[in-house]
Amino acid sequence: MGNAVLRYGGQGILYALFAVFVGYFSSSPVYHHLGPDEGLLRLSFRHPGEFVTDCRSRSPEELAKLPPQLRAQMDCPRERSPVRVRVELDGKVLYDEVFPPAGLRRDGAASGYRRLEIPAGEHALRVQFNDDIRVKGFNYEGDRKLNVVPGQVVLIDFNADQGGVVIR
Amino acid sequence: MSPFHTLNPTEARLEGSGVAARALRALERAIDRACGERDNPLRQLGGLGFYLFWLIALTGGYLYIFYDTSVAGAHASVEQLTHGQRWVGGVMRSLHRYASDAFVAVIVLHLVRELAYGRYRGFRWYSWVSGVPTLWLAVAAGVIGYWLVWDSVALFVATATTEWFGALPGFGPALVRNFISEGAVSDRLFSLVVFLHIGVPLVLLLVMWAHVQRLTRPQTGASRAVALWTLAALSLLSLALPAVSQPPAELDWLPATLPLDWFYLAPLTAIYAATPALVWIVATGLTLLLAVAPWLGPLRRPAPAVVDPDHCNGCTRCFADCPYAAIAMAPHPGGRGQIAVVDADRCASCGICAGACPSSVPFRAGERLVSGIDLPGSTVGDLREALDAALRAPHGQGALVVFTCQRGAGLGPAPGRGLVVLGLPCAGMLPPTFIEYALRGGASGVVVAACPPSDCEFRFGARWTGERLAGEREPRLRRGVERERVEVLQAAREERAALRAGIEAFRARLGAPQQETSTEVSDG
Numbered sequence: 001m002g003n004a005v006l007r008y009g010g011q012g013i014l015y016a017l018f019a020v021f022v023g024y025f026s027s028s029p030v031y032h033h034l035g036p037d038e039g040l041l042r043l044s045f046r047h048p049g050e051f052v053t054d055c056r057s058r059s060p061e062e063l064a065k066l067p068p069q070l071r072a073q074m075d076c077p078r079e080r081s082p083v084r085v086r087v088e089l090d091g092k093v094l095y096d097e098v099f100p101p102a103g104l105r106r107d108g109a110a111s112g113y114r115r116l117e118i119p120a121g122e123h124a125l126r127v128q129f130n131d132d133i134r135v136k137g138f139n140y141e142g143d144r145k146l147n148v149v150p151g152q153v154v155l156i157d158f159n160a161d162q163g164g165v166v167i168r
Numbered sequence: 169m170s171p172f173h174t175l176n177p178t179e180a181r182l183e184g185s186g187v188a189a190r191a192l193r194a195l196e197r198a199i200d201r202a203c204g205e206r207d208n209p210l211r212q213l214g215g216l217g218f219y220l221f222w223l224i225a226l227t228g229g230y231l232y233i234f235y236d237t238s239v240a241g242a243h244a245s246v247e248q249l250t251h252g253q254r255w256v257g258g259v260m261r262s263l264h265r266y267a268s269d270a271f272v273a274v275i276v277l278h279l280v281r282e283l284a285y286g287r288y289r290g291f292r293w294y295s296w297v298s299g300v301p302t303l304w305l306a307v308a309a310g311v312i313g314y315w316l317v318w319d320s321v322a323l324f325v326a327t328a329t330t331e332w333f334g335a336l337p338g339f340g341p342a343l344v345r346n347f348i349s350e351g352a353v354s355d356r357l358f359s360l361v362v363f364l365h366i367g368v369p370l371v372l373l374l375v376m377w378a379h380v381q382r383l384t385r386p387q388t389g390a391s392r393a394v395a396l397w398t399l400a401a402l403s404l405l406s407l408a409l410p411a412v413s414q415p416p417a418e419l420d421w422l423p424a425t426l427p428l429d430w431f432y433l434a435p436l437t438a439i440y441a442a443t444p445a446l447v448w449i450v451a452t453g454l455t456l457l458l459a460v461a462p463w464l465g466p467l468r469r470p471a472p473a474v475v476d477p478d479h480c481n482g483c484t485r486c487f488a489d490c491p492y493a494a495i496a497m498a499p500h501p502g503g504r505g506q507i508a509v510v511d512a513d514r515c516a517s518c519g520i521c522a523g524a525c526p527s528s529v530p531f532r533a534g535e536r537l538v539s540g541i542d543l544p545g546s547t548v549g550d551l552r553e554a555l556d557a558a559l560r561a562p563h564g565q566g567a568l569v570v571f572t573c574q575r576g577a578g579l580g581p582a583p584g585r586g587l588v589v590l591g592l593p594c595a596g597m598l599p600p601t602f603i604e605y606a607l608r609g610g611a612s613g614v615v616v617a618a619c620p621p622s623d624c625e626f627r628f629g630a631r632w633t634g635e636r637l638a639g640e641r642e643p644r645l646r647r648g649v650e651r652e653r654v655e656v657l658q659a660a661r662e663e664r665a666a667l668r669a670g671i672e673a674f675r676a677r678l679g680a681p682q683q684e685t686s687t688e689v690s691d692g
Binding site for chain 2: 006007010011013014015016018019021022023025026027028030031032033034035036038040042044046102109111112113115150151152153154155157168
């Protein structure tokens, strides 16, 4: 009888310890992803830059040198511009980076992702994009006065159909 | 060193005798006292893993019935399960969660145990390597499961996972946009996630099936007591601490603190503590290290069993008894029935096959005893010669013959007075006829010192030996043998004192003479 109590008691303690171990690490300790007075600024975009060169008309000599099935009048190189992004927060430059187009022929969309914790409170955000290497400076720009509350996620995106820079 | 030495694994410096192994064995022996060896969960971690897998599948199946695979309905349907049907859906959800956590814990414990015991090299390489992907698959299945709840933790997990994968060249930084840009999270995405949450565990099950393919009679479930205790513990945990959701996911909101499940999500937090690329390097490096571990460092691998076509009659006993499915039956080259064929890569060199062979009978005439299947270097012929020599030696007559397992307690370099001690790679190598042979040769009695069955290095050695001597398994110990002169003792490697005490008690019962000098067959 005494042995049985010890055996069952011992097993009960063993499995209880295992359950406590599983139960604790299943949701504890809490993970501090952001500071208590911080928000998150995300830059995420996917955008095909402008073509690097314009289309041009092929001369008769050039056309003659091409195989018959490839004799298109217009020559349109597909290489796209890299996309330059500049992000300023309260006058301080956070990012000023150039994102190359994807693909072996550099004819795909450029994409980028950055994340940065920012203190909660009022901020002045300025975002500039350049998707055409033939343009000096930036051809898209957006700015916003932000009042970031703790835990807020601010997303900087780019959508040419919506006028370019999107701050959400 | 004599092939029939009587050292234990620590004295013989066999793999799996290090500090970690000794500590783990001490823990196992302590838990044995509470649970018994057969129901010690540490001794059936693989089977417990299978059991938890099915528990997760069963509870997951129930949850899937009520789950709404839409952006708007996912979180609400999980809330309805959790609170709307508290005593069924809520418990099922919590059981699903905690069984999944226990599954990871059991897999890791299983890996650590086999690593500590050195059971990952040589013939075990396949089981080890095929177990490595289960870590990734189990964690992947769990992480994907967290997306389904679509609460703030789910959004964190989804973005962190895509940020991590986005660091890989093939994926790129646009991957994370699937979870943070407006309109990207769609009902179709949830259907895909559900598909992955079912598909990845199915692949895991396939890998688990492959993992046990080189085992005869693999344990793919827990013993009844372990299953019931585990279910009871996880059920009580589910009632005491129900799994609950966080607020619904909002793309522009991330709580500062998150109650994460560390069994699954710890790697994701590491990408913020370090960098995604560094976590990839560490994770990939550790995986590769585990995968190549069986071939790191020198390995002393004994020769595999060899079949003698002239003495193999195709009885299939070795085929049935081999613990590692290393023996197949094929047509005999002499055209007389079948012959055993040994797959050297799978062979553990335990000798259980030699113990099962009907040709391993020491009474057979002939200068040299040849068995149908045997271990080169420590054949049953060698064993008969060693036994003959010991019994013919001065004081050999009337001695107590002890056959010990070299993976068990052993009797060390100085076994003791009046003993003829022969160590075997496994107690299962002992053909029962050797017991009768020793008794007829002048031994006062015979002790077979095996390991406890759940402690057997070669899985079935102790069990087969017990069944053979009890007349329940071929080859049987002949009924005419005086049973009172035969003793089977079970002693783990730490229990030499208990083995000695058992031998002395048996000798006292026999009234065997205490001789002045020992006649052990051991050169240490």
